[in-house]
Amino acid sequence: MGELYDRLAGDVRFVEGLKACLNCGTCTAICPAAEFYAYQPRQIVDILQTHDDQAIESLLKSETIWYCGECMSCVTRCPRGNAPGLLITVLRAASQDLGYFVESEKGRQQLAIKRTVGEWILDYGYCLYPSEILPEKHPEQGPVWEWEHEHIEEVMERLGANYKKTGPGILRKVPQEDLDEIRKIFDVTGGTARFNAIENYSKQKAGEMGIDLDDTLDNDYMKKIYTENSQNHGREL
Amino acid sequence: MGNRWVAPKRLLFSNSIKMDPQVIIIGAGIAGLTAAGALAEKGHHVLILEKEAQPGGHVAQWDRLFPSRRPGSEVLDHIRKIMDGRVEIKPGIRINGIIAHDQDFTVLTEEGTSYTGQALLIASGFRLFQAERKEEYGYGIYDNVITSAEVETVFKQGKKLLTSKGTLPQRVALIHCVGSRDEKVGNLYCSKVCCVTGVKQAIEIKEQLPQCEVFSFYMDMRMYDRHFEELYFEAQKQWGVQFIRGRLSECSEAPDQSLIIKTEDTLTGRPLRMIVDLVILLVGFVPEPETGKLVEMLGLSTGEDGFILPSDEHYNDNLTTVPGVFLAGAVKGPATISNTIADARAAALQIDSWLKTKP
Amino acid sequence: MKVEGKRRIWKDYQKEIADDRYFYVRSCVRQNFFPASEKMFFRILKEELGKDIFENAAHTTCSGIGYHSDVVPFETTMTMVARQFALMTESGYQNFTTSCITSFGLYTEILETWHHFPEVEARVRENLKKATGREFDKPSNLSHASDVIYKFRKEIGEKARYRLVNKQTGQPLRCVEHIGCHYSRMFPGKGVGGAEYPYVLAGMIEEWGGEVIDYPERRHCCGFGFRQYLIQANRGYSLSCSKKKFDSMAPYKPDLILTNCPGCPMFLDRWQYTLSEMEGTTYGENGQGIPVLTYEELAGLVLGYDPWDLGLQVHQVPAEPLLDKMGIPYDSNRKFLNRDGQSMGRPKAPSFLKFY
Numbered sequence: 006m007g008e009l010y011d012r013l014a015g016d017v018r019f020v021e022g023l024k025a026c027l028n029c030g031t032c033t034a035i036c037p038a039a040e041f042y043a044y045q046p047r048q049i050v051d052i053l054q055t056h057d058d059q060a061i062e063s064l065l066k067s068e069t070i071w072y073c074g075e076c077m078s079c080v081t082r083c084p085r086g087n088a089p090g091l092l093i094t095v096l097r098a099a100s101q102d103l104g105y106f107v108e109s110e111k112g113r114q115q116l117a118i119k120r121t122v123g124e125w126i127l128d129y130g131y132c133l134y135p136s137e138i139l140p141e142k143h144p145e146q147g148p149v150w151e152w153e154h155e156h157i158e159e160v161m162e163r164l165g166a167n168y169k170k171t172g173p174g175i176l177r178k179v180p181q182e183d184l185d186e187i188r189k190i191f192d193v194t195g196g197t198a199r200f201n202a203i204e205n206y207s208k209q210k211a212g213e214m215g216i217d218l219d220d221t222l223d224n225d226y227m228k229k230i231y232t233e234n235s236q237n238h239g240r241e242l
Numbered sequence: 243m244g245n246r247w248v249a250p251k252r253l254l255f256s257n258s259i260k261m262d263p264q265v266i267i268i269g270a271g272i273a274g275l276t277a278a279g280a281l282a283e284k285g286h287h288v289l290i291l292e293k294e295a296q297p298g299g300h301v302a303q304w305d306r307l308f309p310s311r312r313p314g315s316e317v318l319d320h321i322r323k324i325m326d327g328r329v330e331i332k333p334g335i336r337i338n339g340i341i342a343h344d345q346d347f348t349v350l351t352e353e354g355t356s357y358t359g360q361a362l363l364i365a366s367g368f369r370l371f372q373a374e375r376k377e378e379y380g381y382g383i384y385d386n387v388i389t390s391a392e393v394e395t396v397f398k399q400g401k402k403l404l405t406s407k408g409t410l411p412q413r414v415a416l417i418h419c420v421g422s423r424d425e426k427v428g429n430l431y432c433s434k435v436c437c438v439t440g441v442k443q444a445i446e447i448k449e450q451l452p453q454c455e456v457f458s459f460y461m462d463m464r465m466y467d468r469h470f471e472e473l474y475f476e477a478q479k480q481w482g483v484q485f486i487r488g489r490l491s492e493c494s495e496a497p498d499q500s501l502i503i504k505t506e507d508t509l510t511g512r513p514l515r516m517i518v519d520l521v522i523l524l525v526g527f528v529p530e531p532e533t534g535k536l537v538e539m540l541g542l543s544t545g546e547d548g549f550i551l552p553s554d555e556h557y558n559d560n561l562t563t564v565p566g567v568f569l570a571g572a573v574k575g576p577a578t579i580s581n582t583i584a585d586a587r588a589a590a591l592q593i594d595s596w597l598k599t600k601p
Numbered sequence: 602m603k604v605e606g607k608r609r610i611w612k613d614y615q616k617e618i619a620d621d622r623y624f625y626v627r628s629c630v631r632q633n634f635f636p637a638s639e640k641m642f643f644r645i646l647k648e649e650l651g652k653d654i655f656e657n658a659a660h661t662t663c664s665g666i667g668y669h670s671d672v673v674p675f676e677t678t679m680t681m682v683a684r685q686f687a688l689m690t691e692s693g694y695q696n697f698t699t700s701c702i703t704s705f706g707l708y709t710e711i712l713e714t715w716h717h718f719p720e721v722e723a724r725v726r727e728n729l730k731k732a733t734g735r736e737f738d739k740p741s742n743l744s745h746a747s748d749v750i751y752k753f754r755k756e757i758g759e760k761a762r763y764r765l766v767n768k769q770t771g772q773p774l775r776c777v778e779h780i781g782c783h784y785s786r787m788f789p790g791k792g793v794g795g796a797e798y799p800y801v802l803a804g805m806i807e808e809w810g811g812e813v814i815d816y817p818e819r820r821h822c823c824g825f826g827f828r829q830y831l832i833q834a835n836r837g838y839s840l841s842c843s844k845k846k847f848d849s850m851a852p853y854k855p856d857l858i859l860t861n862c863p864g865c866p867m868f869l870d871r872w873q874y875t876l877s878e879m880e881g882t883t884y885g886e887n888g889q890g891i892p893v894l895t896y897e898e899l900a901g902l903v904l905g906y907d908p909w910d911l912g913l914q915v916h917q918v919p920a921e922p923l924l925d926k927m928g929i930p931y932d933s934n935r936k937f938l939n940r941d942g943q944s945m946g947r948p949k950a951p952s953f954l955k956f957y
Binding site for chain 2: 602603604605606607609610796797798815816817818819820852853
C-alpha cells in the first residue's frame with residue numbers, strides 16, 4: 006500500500022466513497038461529464054482500487070479528475086454503494102495540496118476559482134457578489150444582467166435586498182467581526198494553507214512557463230487559465 | 243427391537259380417528275411435490291399445505307425451461323405422476339402457528355384446522371423481485387417495461403410479444419441483474435438463474451420475431467451449468483442476439499412510449515443511449531415473505547440474504563437446527579429446477595432416514 | 602405512463618419537515634440573481650402562513666460553491682457549517698432551513714458524516730471553539746425551503762387567486778419540474794419522493810392545478826458543475842447539459858419550468874438565451890423561451906403578488922407569456938422602474954429570443 010493511497014484512504018469521504026467496484030458501468034452511463042468528455046467515473050474507481058501509487062499520481066496530474074461536475078448522479082445508481090463523485094473531491098483536494106494540479110490545463114484553472122469564489126468568501130462572506138460578476142467576463146448572463154449590473158443598487162433595492170447595509174437581509178454587509186471569524190476558521194482548518202498552496206504552486210508554474218502572473222485577476226496567466234481550452238478533452242470518435 | 247412387530251399407530255386408529263400424516267410439507271411447488279413423491283414411494287404418508295389456490299409453484303407459470311427449452315408442463319406432469327393418489331394436497335392454507343412437541347409437530351392454520359406430523363419439510367420457495375422497487379427502471383410507470391415472468395406468460399398463452407400499443411417490437415432490451423447484486427435494493431446476492439433465462443428468452447424472442455433486434459445488457463454471463471455456455475453461443479451465432487456488458491442505469495419514456503435506456507458499454511468504455519420498444523427486466527429471487535413467519539415460529543435462522551440457513555451448507559444442507567424440520571428448494575436461496583428436484587429427493591432421503599429412527 | 606406507479610413511490614419517501622420556528626440561511630446564488638424570491642419566502646411564511654422564521658445577521662455562506670469547486674477543504678467547510686449551527690443554537694432555534702439546494706445537500710452530507718464518524722464531529726467542535734469560541738447543537742430538523750413550501754402547498758392553494766390553468770383553454774398548464782442534484786441524489790431518503798421521482802415540486806404543481814410533465818432527460822443535471830461554469834473555458838459542459846434537457850422537453854411543449862435549486866433556474870434561464878444567440882434556437886412558441894421559475898415566484902404568482910415584486914423582471918426569458926396564460930395582470934410600464942417609480946432604462950433585447 007503506497008503512501009499516496011494511504012493519504013487518500015485517510016479521508017472519510019474516501020472511506021464512504023470506495024467500497025469495491027464491479028465495473029457495471031451504471032455510473033458512467035448516467036454521468037454528464039462522460040457524455041461530453043473522455044471521462045468515465047468507473048475508470049476513476051478502478052484505478053483507485055488498484056492501490057497503485059504511480060497510477061494515482063498520474064491521475065492527480067491528469068486532466069481526467071477535473072471533468073466531473075460533482076452532480077452526484079453516480080452515487081444514486083451504484084449497486085455497490087460506491088461514490089465516484091466523492092472520490093473526485095478527495096482526488097482534487099490531494100492534487101492541490103500536493104501541487105500536482107498545475108500539471109494539467111484544467112487543474113491550473115483552480116487559481117482562478119481561488120482568486121474569485123475563494124477570496125469572495127473571505128472578503129464578503131458570500132461565494133458570489135454582484136459587483137464581481139462582470140458582464141464582460143460573463144456574456145452568457147445576457148443583457149438583463151448587464152442592465153442589472155449597471156443599476157445594481159437600485160435594482161437590489163427594488164427587489165427587497167439589503168445590499169451592503171447592516172442588519173439581516175439579502176446581500177447585507179456581513180459584519181467584519183464575523184468575516185474575521187471565517188478567516189480564523191480557514192487558518193485553523195487548513196483552508197488558508199490550501200489557498201496558499203494554490204497560489205504558490207501556480208506562481209511556480211507560471212514562472213516555469215514564462216508567463217506573467219501578478220496578484221490581480223488580469224494578467225496573462227489568469228487570462229490563459231480562464232479561457233484556454235485545447236479542444237482535446239472529448240472522446241475519440 | 244427384536245422380533246416383536248409393533249403395529250404402526252395409524253393402523254390401530256385407522257377408522258375412527260383422522261390419520262396423522264408422517265410428513266407435513268409446506269409448499270406445493272416443484273420442491274414440495276418432488277419430495278412428496280419420493281417419500282410416498284417409500285411408503286410414507288405425506289400431506290402438503292399450500293397457500294395458493296393451485297399447486298405447482300412458479301414452474302406452473304413458466305413456458306419453456308432452460309437450457310433445452312422443453313415445456314415446463316412436462317416436468318410438472320412427470321413429478322405429479324409420481325405423487326398422484328398417494329399424497330394429499332390442501333390448497334389455500336395460511337399457517338399461523340406451529341407447535342413443536344416432543345415427538346411431532348402441530349401446524350395450526352388461519353382457517354382453524356390443525357395437522358400433526360412427525361416431520362416437517364419447509365419447501366415454501368421464493369418470490370420474484372418486485373421490479374417497481376428498482377425505481378430508476380420505471381416498471382409500473384412506463385408501459386413498455388415488463389418482466390421476464392410476463393414474457394413467460396405471453397409465450398405460455400401462445401401469444402405474440404407486443405408493445406403496449408399492440409405493435410410488434412422492432413428492438414428489445416433484456417436487462418440482467420434486476421433486484422440482484424444490488425446494495426440499493428438490499429439484495430447483494432446473485433440470483434443464479436436469470437442470466438440463462440435471459441439467453442433463453444432472447445432466443446425465444448428471435449424465434450418468434452426474426453426481424454426484431456435483441457440486445458442483452460449484462461454484468462457477467464453466469465453460464466455455469468451443463469449446456470448453458472452452448473446456449474449462449476447459439477444465441478449469438480445462430481440467432482444474432484447482441485450482448486453488451488453494461489448494467490442498465492436508467493430507463494425513461496419517449497413521447498411515443500418507446501424507451502430510452504442509458505448504459506455504458508464497459509468493454510469499449512463508452513456511455514451508450516439506445517431507444518427500444520420493450521425493456522424486459524430479468525428479475526431475481528427474493529425470500530418468500532411468508533417463510534419469515536415459519537422461521538419465527540420454529541426458531542430457525544436466516545442468512546444475511548434473508549433465505550433460511552441449513553444446519554450445514556455442505557453436508558447437512560437439508561437439515562435445520564431443529565430436529566425433524568427439513569428444508570428443500572429455493573427456500574434456501576436461488577436454485578435451478580434441476581437443482582431443486584435433486585435437492586428435494588435428497589431431503590426426502592434424509593426425512594426417510596430420520597423417520598426410521600422414530601418409534 | 603401510469604402515474605399510479607409514481608404515487609406508490611412517492612408514498613415510500615416521506616420525510617419530516619418542521620412546521621414552524623425556522624432558522625433560515627441564505628443562498629449565495631439566489632441573493633445575487635433571485636433576491637426577490639428570498640424576500641417572498643419570508644413574506645409567505647410570515648404574512649400568509651403566520652410562521653416564525655428567523656435570520657441571524659452574522660451568518661455567512663456555507664462555502665458550498667467553494668467546496669464543490671474544490672478550493673475550500675472539507676474540514677473548513679464542515680467548520681463553517683458548524684458555525685452556522687452555532688448561530689442557530691445561540692438564536693434559540695432547532696429547525697434549520699436552507700435557501701440553497703447545494704447547502705441542503707452539504708448540511709445533510711455533513712450531518713451523516715458526523716453520525717458515522719463521531720471523531721470527525723469532535724474535531725470540528727474543537728476547531729470551531731479554537732477559531733471562534735463558539736459551540737453548537739445539531740439541528741433537530743433540517744429542511745430545504747422548497748420542502749417548507751411543499752408542506753404548506755394546500756394552505757397556499759386555498760388562498761390562491763390564480764391557478765396553474767390556461768385561462769383561454771381551461772387546460773392545466775404543462776409544467777416541467779426540475780430538482781437540484783444535491784437535493785436527494787446522495788441521500789434519496791432525505792428528499793420528498795426520493796431521487797427518481799421527487800415529489801417536492803410535483804406536489805406544488807398538482808396542488809395548484811397544473812399538470813406535471815415527464816420527459817426523458819428529466820433527471821439530467823442542468824449542468825452547473827461548479828467549476829464547469831465558473832471557468833469560461835469549461836462552460837461548454839454546462840451549456841450542453843441544459844441543451845440536452847431543452848431538446849428533450851421541447852416536444853412536450855411545456856408552459857413553464859419550475860425549479861428548487863438556486864443555480865438551476867439561473868442556468869435554465871440564461872442558457873436558453875445563449876443558445877438563441879449561438880444557434881437561433883428558441884424553445885417556446887413563436888420565438889419565445891420557456892419561462893423558468895423558482896418555487897417562491899410560482900407560489901407568489903398563485904397568491905396574487907405583483908410579478909415585478911416577485912423579481913420576474915430580472916429573468917432573461919420573460920415570464921409574460923406565462924402570466925398571460927394564467928390571466929395574471931401586469932403593468933409592462935412598471936417593469937423596469939426602481940422602488941421610487943423612476944425609470945432605470947431597459948435591458949437590450951436579445952437577437953432572437955423574444956423580450957418584453
